[in-house]
Amino acid sequence: MKQITKILTLSAVALTLGACSTGLDRSRSLGNPQVTGHTLAQQVCSICHGDVGSNVNGNSVNPTFPILAGQQAVYLEAEMQEFHEHTRKDKAAQDMMWGISRDFTPEQIKELAEYFSHQKPLPNPAAADADPAMVAAGGKIFNEGNLEKAVPPCAACHGANAEGNGPIPRLAGQHADYLYKKLMAFNDDAQREEEHEKNPSMHEDLERPHGVAMEGIAHGLSDAQKHDVALYLQSLK
Amino acid sequence: MKLTSLLERARGSILVLLGVVSLAVSFDASAIPVFARQTGFKCVACHVGGEYPQLTSLGRMFKLTGYTMGNANDIFNLTTNIDRPPVAVMLQAARQYYTNTNPAAGNGNAPSSSMDMQVVSLFTGGHITDNLGAFVQWTWNKYDGNITSGSQYTQSSGIDNTEFRWADRIVTADSDLIYGVYANNRSTMSDVWNSTENWTSDWIGYFNAGGAPAPTTFLMGSSAQHGEVGVGAYVFKDKNWYGELGVYKSVTHGPLSFMTGGATGSTGVPELDPSPYYRFAYNKEWGPHSFQAGIHGMTSYVHGDPGLGYSDWSGTISTYRDVGLDAQYQYVLDPHYFSAHFRYTHEDMNNSSAMIGTSATNPTDTLNETWADVTYIYKAKYGAMLFYHGATGSTDALMNPASPTGSPNWQSWMPSVFWAPVQNVRIGYMYTFYTQLGGVTGNTLNMGGTALSPHDFNTSMLYATLIY
Numbered sequence: 001m002k003q004i005t006k007i008l009t010l011s012a013v014a015l016t017l018g019a020c021s022t023g024l025d026r027s028r029s030l031g032n033p034q035v036t037g038h039t040l041a042q043q044v045c046s047i048c049h050g051d052v053g054s055n056v057n058g059n060s061v062n063p064t065f066p067i068l069a070g071q072q073a074v075y076l077e078a079e080m081q082e083f084h085e086h087t088r089k090d091k092a093a094q095d096m097m098w099g100i101s102r103d104f105t106p107e108q109i110k111e112l113a114e115y116f117s118h119q120k121p122l123p124n125p126a127a128a129d130a131d132p133a134m135v136a137a138g139g140k141i142f143n144e145g146n147l148e149k150a151v152p153p154c155a156a157c158h159g160a161n162a163e164g165n166g167p168i169p170r171l172a173g174q175h176a177d178y179l180y181k182k183l184m185a186f187n188d189d190a191q192r193e194e195e196h197e198k199n200p201s202m203h204e205d206l207e208r209p210h211g212v213a214m215e216g217i218a219h220g221l222s223d224a225q226k227h228d229v230a231l232y233l234q235s236l237k
Numbered sequence: 238m239k240l241t242s243l244l245e246r247a248r249g250s251i252l253v254l255l256g257v258v259s260l261a262v263s264f265d266a267s268a269i270p271v272f273a274r275q276t277g278f279k280c281v282a283c284h285v286g287g288e289y290p291q292l293t294s295l296g297r298m299f300k301l302t303g304y305t306m307g308n309a310n311d312i313f314n315l316t317t318n319i320d321r322p323p324v325a326v327m328l329q330a331a332r333q334y335y336t337n338t339n340p341a342a343g344n345g346n347a348p349s350s351s352m353d354m355q356v357v358s359l360f361t362g363g364h365i366t367d368n369l370g371a372f373v374q375w376t377w378n379k380y381d382g383n384i385t386s387g388s389q390y391t392q393s394s395g396i397d398n399t400e401f402r403w404a405d406r407i408v409t410a411d412s413d414l415i416y417g418v419y420a421n422n423r424s425t426m427s428d429v430w431n432s433t434e435n436w437t438s439d440w441i442g443y444f445n446a447g448g449a450p451a452p453t454t455f456l457m458g459s460s461a462q463h464g465e466v467g468v469g470a471y472v473f474k475d476k477n478w479y480g481e482l483g484v485y486k487s488v489t490h491g492p493l494s495f496m497t498g499g500a501t502g503s504t505g506v507p508e509l510d511p512s513p514y515y516r517f518a519y520n521k522e523w524g525p526h527s528f529q530a531g532i533h534g535m536t537s538y539v540h541g542d543p544g545l546g547y548s549d550w551s552g553t554i555s556t557y558r559d560v561g562l563d564a565q566y567q568y569v570l571d572p573h574y575f576s577a578h579f580r581y582t583h584e585d586m587n588n589s590s591a592m593i594g595t596s597a598t599n600p601t602d603t604l605n606e607t608w609a610d611v612t613y614i615y616k617a618k619y620g621a622m623l624f625y626h627g628a629t630g631s632t633d634a635l636m637n638p639a640s641p642t643g644s645p646n647w648q649s650w651m652p653s654v655f656w657a658p659v660q661n662v663r664i665g666y667m668y669t670f671y672t673q674l675g676g677v678t679g680n681t682l683n684m685g686g687t688a689l690s691p692h693d694f695n696t697s698m699l700y701a702t703l704i705y
Contacts, residue, residue: 020368022405027367030276031308042408044306047298056408061522062294064570091571096295099277103308126524177525177570 031103037111044100045112051122058119063126063175064092069119072164076113080104082210090185090207124173127235138232141225149220154229157213162236172236179230186211186218187226270325270704272299275307275363280660285567286574286614287660289704290436293569294476294527297429301415301473303404304363304370323363329356331700336693352699355379358397368405374398395498396463398435400426415473422463422496424456424485424514427471430529432563432578433457433516437608437624449694450639450675450682451647452628454584454606455507455557456514456535464506466493467514476520479531483514510538510554518563525570533582534560542592553589561606574614582606584630597636604630604645617657620665624651627673637675639683644676647691661704668697 027035028043046056048065058069068076082088083097084104101109142162145153157168164170171179189206193215196204208214221229273280276299281287283296292300299306308321332352356378362371374397381393404417425433434457452458469483487508488494489501500506518531537557561582568575584604588597606628614620627648634643650672655665671691675682680690 020403021366022368024367026405026407028302028306028406029308029364029367030306043302043406046408046413047295056410062525062569064525095279096282099273099279099282099307102277 030100033105033108035108037108037113037115040108041112041115045116048096049116056119057122058116059122060175063177066178067121067124067174068116070121071117071170072166072168073113073117074166075164075169076116077109078167078210080109080112084109087209088207089205090182092181121170121173121237123237124175124234126176127173130176130231130235134228135231135235137225138228138230141221141229142232146220146225151217151220154217162233171233174233176227176230176234179233180226182208183214183218183221183226183230184223186214187221190215190219270327271323271360271363272304272307274321274323274325275304277307281571281617285569285576285612286620287617287657288612288614288620288655288663291431291567291576291612292429292436293567294522298415300402300429301404301417301471302406303368303402303417304372305365305367305404307364323361325360325705327356327358327360327702327704328354329700329702330354331356331698333696333698335696353379369401369403371402372398372400396422396496398423398426398463399496413475416471418468418470419483420466420468420493420496422466424465424467424483424535425533426467427469427481427483427516430518430520430531430563430565430578431576432529432565432580433533437578437610448684449647449671449691450637450645450684451626451649451671452604452630452637452645454559454561454582454604454628455537455539455586456533456559456561456584457580457582457606457608464497464500465509465512466496469514471516473520476522479516479518479520481514481516484511485509485514485535485537486511507537508540510540512537525568527567527569528565530562530564532561533563533580534558542589542596553591555589555592556585556587558585558587559583572616574617575612577611578609580606580608595635598633598643599631599636602631602633602636604628617660620655620657622651622653622655622667624653625649626651632676640675640677641681641683642676646673646676647671648673662701664701666697666699668695670695 024032024034025036025039026043027039029035030040030044041058042056045058045068048062049058049060049068051057051059051061058067058071060067079088080097080101083093083101086098088097104112141151142154145151145156154162154171158164158171159168162170162172185207189208189211192204192206196202218226272278272283276282278295279287280289283293283299285291285293330353356376358374358376360372360374362373364370375395376397377392377394379392381391398421400419400421402417402419404415406413406415408414419427421427423435425435428436431437464487465485466488467483467485469481471479471481473479487501487506487510488497489499489508497506501508512535514535516531516533518529520529521527535557536559539555539557541552542555559582561580563580564578566575566577582605584606586597586602586604588600588602593600606626608624608626610622610624612620612622625648628645630645632643633645634640637643637645648671649669651667651669653665653667655663657663671694672678674691674694678691680688682689682691682693
């Protein structure tokens, strides 16, 4: 009898709490296609890709997570699709975004891309701490390229103010640490491609197979130059 | 084959450690415990450098929003993902080294010669509904309580850290409010900054040299572990302001007694009358940094006599009023992970009349407990930690019988290194050394008639954990 009372009481508590649902518009479920992209942006994405105090705006605080505010919708959609399909394989993608996007529907991806592309990018507070000489050196590479290594100016594709265009991402104001790590990933992919050419039987396993256009560019910049460009881009508003 | 006999076979063999490693590296790296299966995250997303239990900002938010984020089984809609079972297991093999093996002198509780499987924990929980989630742990300890003579030891098994949370988060363009309620089985179980006892950074089944006379405050001590049930409510505003109020009480029978395993005073667990618990904190995150500082406290009304094992449920009540400060700093940006914690807790003890003359000399006593730690982890693989733990307080000869002066004062340091070859495995070595016990540094501690020095309680441990 005691056991029955126990089970009944616990069931009643569980059902009551279960019934106290705040509904789909405040859900954190990543597996429910009925949850909208807007709700996911608020309840889930904002944890890492949000500011504090005004945290749905896509301006992330920790450089582990890219700033999504004002990003090109076409680019965001393509990247989320790559996370979903596990074709984008850089470390942060595997650590977090593969899981986040595991069950996203095309509709949710589209809504999320639209949502973040319409947020206002804020100036990056870390820009104030950057060495002006390094920022200037990065600016030179951004605008003029590195002709010695046949690296074209970044501005040619990413826009005069690194605002991006469709599938080409906006880079202005992005965290320098994030940009540097991505350039290193493209650089590593370039080396993998080289090794693959020498030994075609070896599996390539590129981190960014859809970023082939960036491989030669990243490979043509020294680590210091990559750092300079990243600092310059971070300083753009 | 029975699990116990399997464990017995493995005992005393370094093969356990090698087995853990080889087993783990053969796993699919993305197949990991309950919350990771639910979210699809790697450990490093929610834990600093991938090393539990220290939580990152994302880990804190996951817990504060009720363990609900992700895609998991929904028991009410009867949907399940059989490839993401909501269960996990943790195994810990270890070998301890220490010199004090005299049972009468409070020696260790694991044979100092053993290398064997010592802890097995099972976990379940996570998302139950979109607002309700759980963390449930069950643990088997091979060595529970000090060895009485020779190699005799006592095993134990039962419910461990367990919490149910209901939470909601309201986000607008200029405001973020999380609020929720919880029921759990230990004060400080609700902690998200790893700056109070239940989730301090050394959280690993650790069998040190048993009876070192190193008193802790009632709140931070392990004496009330999982023998009480608390309900509380909390808010977290704009990732800045945190407030929490709870009340804990012993539950020996009835529906909630599954959270305490029906523990009573006669099983050596303190019997609490309703005792309030609170926590207030400020949290700030900028760039890769985060900082938290706050106050914590609990006033515990405890039946019976800790000196007599709390067996007197109907006896008079002692009061332990704990108030403290705690803080955390973190730097989280791969490949560097750093964290530091500090806490200081002041306790005013009001000893029950039954204790006076038996286990306490004074009607009132004080104790000030200090904890500090730093952790550095590189590439989520190689780590080093240093802990300091100690206390000072009022002199009380009956309460601190090992001390020649009745002093509770003690100090200890614990350096530790570890390696995580894959995210499911941690292999480490930790060393605890006591620089002071009972207010003395020399060979004048009276342990059951044997004279010992604080160094006699120094312990080191080689361990390997597998969590899957």
